[in-house]
Amino acid sequence: MWPIAYGKPTGLAIRRADSYGAGHHGAPRGTRVHDGADYNSTPGQQVKAPLSEVISKISRPYSSGVDAMALSGVEIVASDGTKCWVWYIQPSVDIVGTVVKAGSSIIGIAKTLKNRYKNGITDHVHVRIHTRTGTKVNPAIVIK
Numbered sequence: 001m002w003p004i005a006y007g008k009p010t011g012l013a014i015r016r017a018d019s020y021g022a023g024h025h026g027a028p029r030g031t032r033v034h035d036g037a038d039y040n041s042t043p044g045q046q047v048k049a050p051l052s053e054v055i056s057k058i059s060r061p062y063s064s065g066v067d068a069m070a071l072s073g074v075e076i077v078a079s080d081g082t083k084c085w086v087w088y089i090q091p092s093v094d095i096v097g098t099v100v101k102a103g104s105s106i107i108g109i110a111k112t113l114k115n116r117y118k119n120g121i122t123d124h125v126h127v128r129i130h131t132r133t134g135t136k137v138n139p140a141i142v143i144k
């Protein structure tokens with residue numbers, strides 16, 4: 001359909017270090033590393049698609065705990081098989097199956113993380129990108 005294209009989800013910068021860590025790809029998370037990039041958000045703001053093509057499913061970051069149902073997300077699949085997950089949003093109604101354009105189509109509304117992580121967390125949306133074969137992509141490299 002459309003060429004592979006990327007766009008900014010919130011228009012804001014990547015999360016700097018707070019009490020829970022930094023938002024760049026590869027930032028330490030205990031024994032693991034951060035597998036995406038966190039874009040600062042203002043709760044209630046409209047969030048745009050970071051990748052063009054089809055919203056394939058709803059993707060929920062948490063199955064339990066505070067705000068597990070409120071903190072949701074989407075998976076976007078591009079025509080070359082690139083996949084992108086966007087978390088910590090309230091997806092737009094009936095968005096699954098729709099075609100979105102990177103940087104312009106609204107996919108949902110940013111949610112606060114402060115109920116789950118308490119004070120010290122910087123509100124953000126988490127963006128994770130994999131190639132068709134599952135190789136991790138640093139979102140900051142492709143989202144300009």
Ligand SMILES: [Zn+2]
Pocket residue numbers: 023034036037038125126127
């Ligand atoms: Zn993150």
